[in-house]
Amino acid sequence: MDIGIREKxxxxxxAAERVGLTTYTLRWYEQEGLVAPVGRDSAGRxxxxxxxxxxxxxxxxxxxxxxxxxxxxxxxxxxxxGDRTLGARRxxxxxxxxxxxxxxxxxxxxxxxxxxKIDAYRRAEEELG
Amino acid sequence: MDIGIREKxxxxxxAAERVGLTTYTLRWYEQEGLVAPVGRDSAGRxxxxxxxxxxxxxxxxxxxxxxxxxxxxxxxxxxxxGDRTLGARRxxxxxxxxxxxxxxxxxxxxxxxxxxKIDAYRRAEEELG
DNA sequence: CTTCCAGTTCGAGCCCGCTCGAAGTCAAGC
DNA sequence: GCTTGACTTCGAGCGGGCTCGAACTGGAAG
Numbered sequence: 001m002d003i004g005i006r007e008k009x010x011x012x013x014x015a016a017e018r019v020g021l022t023t024y025t026l027r028w029y030e031q032e033g034l035v036a037p038v039g040r041d042s043a044g045r046x047x048x049x050x051x052x053x054x055x056x057x058x059x060x061x062x063x064x065x066x067x068x069x070x071x072x073x074x075x076x077x078x079x080x081x082g083d084r085t086l087g088a089r090r091x092x093x094x095x096x097x098x099x100x101x102x103x104x105x106x107x108x109x110x111x112x113x114x115x116x117k118i119d120a121y122r123r124a125e126e127e128l129g
Numbered sequence: 130m131d132i133g134i135r136e137k138x139x140x141x142x143x144a145a146e147r148v149g150l151t152t153y154t155l156r157w158y159e160q161e162g163l164v165a166p167v168g169r170d171s172a173g174r175x176x177x178x179x180x181x182x183x184x185x186x187x188x189x190x191x192x193x194x195x196x197x198x199x200x201x202x203x204x205x206x207x208x209x210x211g212d213r214t215l216g217a218r219r220x221x222x223x224x225x226x227x228x229x230x231x232x233x234x235x236x237x238x239x240x241x242x243x244x245x246k247i248d249a250y251r252r253a254e255e256e257l258g
Numbered sequence: 259c260t261t262c263c264a265g266t267t268c269g270a271g272c273c274c275g276c277t278c279g280a281a282g283t284c285a286a287g288c
Numbered sequence: 289g290c291t292t293g294a295c296t297t298c299g300a301g302c303g304g305g306c307t308c309g310a311a312c313t314g315g316a317a318g
Contacts, residue, residue, distance in 0.1 A: 058242070061239045061242045064235065064239055065236060065239045065243070086253050086257070089250055090247055090250035090254065093243055093250065094247060096243065097243045097244070097247065100239070100240055101240070104233060104237075104240075107193075107229060107232065107236075110193055111194075111226065111229055111230070113187070113190045114225065114226045115226070118222045118223060118226065121215055121216075121222065122219065124212070124215050128212055128215070
């Protein structure tokens, strides 16, 4: 029945810890429009809901996979426009997914270069005692 | 008959094109100590040998795999000290290799998040006709 | 000879993604 | 009722990795 203190929301510090970002970054993300304005308590302090935290988590995955902040902002804008942008958001994810796959293929190749180099070093070391 | 002009070396522009960096970056890499001072022609223009180009190529792979410039510099310093640093260089590569593997594992996980999200969008779109 | 172009050096500037300092507010614990 | 400490806003600053403009030089083509 949620009578009163069934809040379960997090302060900026707690949210930051949960998602592995700093409080600075959380406020900055909000300011940059990556996060819709977060609810406040009576004293004006941010309260992060589960949904907010889940959204932040998703953002961290997008960032980690190399999505530029400007694209994340675009995505956030789409999300704020509701269901009618579902298709656009899916397209955005699919395009990003393809870039991540490409990136991984690249890394696999680069890893090969590293391995060959390591091998060359091993052989050279052997040769020199 | 190309008597003497068997140079086979590249100008900064040609080298840049070969390795996929700009001429600005090539000069900057040299200035930053990522590349040992490159040979010059009679007019003071840089001439990149095959070895130079191979070295640059290796640097691009290190960069692409996320090695910071400062580590590349350290590696370049080791390389300039000759054979006695072979072990250190191999260790550096092995450590980097491990980081790249970790990065790839992370990307694989993140890709999963993307896939689930794409799926969720698909289902939501279906639900809304 | 002149024009052109690719090169040279130097220091300044840029974009990105945070990161932080300052000054102030508020609620809780002693 | 005072202190503590986590919060607030604002604008400035930073580190990384280039990127560029300015002023100049030298070889080659017409």
